[in-house]
Structure formats: structure tokens, C-alpha cells
Amino acid sequence: MHRALIQLLWRALAVLSLVLAVIGAVLPVMPTVPFLLVAAWAAGKGWPRLETWLLNHTHFGPHIRAWRERGAVPxxxxxxxxxxxxxxxxxxxxxxxxxxxxxxxxxxxxxxxxxxxxxxxx
Structure with missing residues (x-):
């Protein structure tokens, strides 16, 4: 029960961060990339399939991987x-x-x- 709750919380954080990233892609006053980084991080803790999807995404994946590997920002x-x-x-x-x-x-x-x-x- 405890482990399932922790996984659910990680997934909720990943989804919330992904939603905020989508909003940030539309609204110029809100950032996108920090929320994508948090989404990938949280997904790695509780939703490996979402993390894999984000890392392999054609547009966002290279930036997330660059951040993880070297802390690099284009x-x-x-x-x-x-x-x-x-x-x-x-x-x-x-x-x-x-x-x-x-x-x-x-x-x-x-x-x-x-x-x-x-x-x-x-």
C-alpha cells in the first residue's frame, strides 16, 4: 500500500509538471523546459514508460538528455x-x-x- 501511494504521488507530480509544461508552451509568461525536466525526473521515480517517452521525444528528448548528462542548456x-x-x-x-x-x-x-x-x- 505504501509503495503504491509513493508511486502514485510520483506519477501525479510527473503529470502536473507535464501539464504545466504544456501551458508554458502556449503562454509566453510561463517556462516550459523546467517543468519538462521535473516531469522527466518524477517519471523516472514512478513512471518509467513516461520517462522513456519524454527521453525519446523528437523535440524535447535531446534537451532533457543534455541536461541530465552535462547540465547543458542550448x-x-x-x-x-x-x-x-x-x-x-x-x-x-x-x-x-x-x-x-x-x-x-x-x-x-x-x-x-x-x-x-x-x-x-x-
Whole structure:
């Protein structure tokens, strides 16, 4: 019973992450790849067939495998993520959000961008 529940939770996380990745593919404000990576990771814990499907997917499989093997991120993905973060940070400055949020969130985005650009490329 306990093992079946754990497997069900891993599968639920994999499905939730996959749904969020699909939403991210449609909505420009939401990322896709991080959710795909989580989906593949969770599937590996409780749904090997889904993990295999993701790893062999023609579009997403090579990126997931590159991340797993070397922590690699394609240059195009780095540029897209950086441009989206810059755009979000810029738009945030024209809102009525508190100053600490308008400064803090872009600072976190800048840290993420630095980390991202330090990742190897496939």
C-alpha cells in the first residue's frame, strides 16, 4: 500500500509538471523546459514508460538528455530566457508593486541569468 501511494504521488507530480509544461508552451509568461525536466525526473521515480517517452521525444528528448548528462542548456534557450526575464523586469517597473518587489525580483532574475549563462552548451 505504501509503495503504491509513493508511486502514485510520483506519477501525479510527473503529470502536473507535464501539464504545466504544456501551458508554458502556449503562454509566453510561463517556462516550459523546467517543468519538462521535473516531469522527466518524477517519471523516472514512478513512471518509467513516461520517462522513456519524454527521453525519446523528437523535440524535447535531446534537451532533457543534455541536461541530465552535462547540465547543458542550448544557447537559443539561454537567449530566449534572458530576453523574457529582461522584458518581465522592465514591465514590472511600470506597475504599482512595492519597490522592494520591483528591485528584488529583477535581482533574482539577474542571478538566474548569470547562472544560466554559466551552464555548458550541448
Amino acid at each position: 544557447r537559443r534557450a539561454k537567449w530566449i530566457a534572458t530576453v523574457m526575464m529582461c522584458g518581465s523586469a522592465l514591465m514590472m517597473q511600470f506597475t504599482t508593486l512595492p519597490l522592494f518587489i520591483r528591485i528584488g525580483v529583477p535581482a533574482v532574475m539577474a542571478a538566474v541569468a548569470i547562472w544560466l549563462w554559466r551552464r555548458p552548451e550541448p
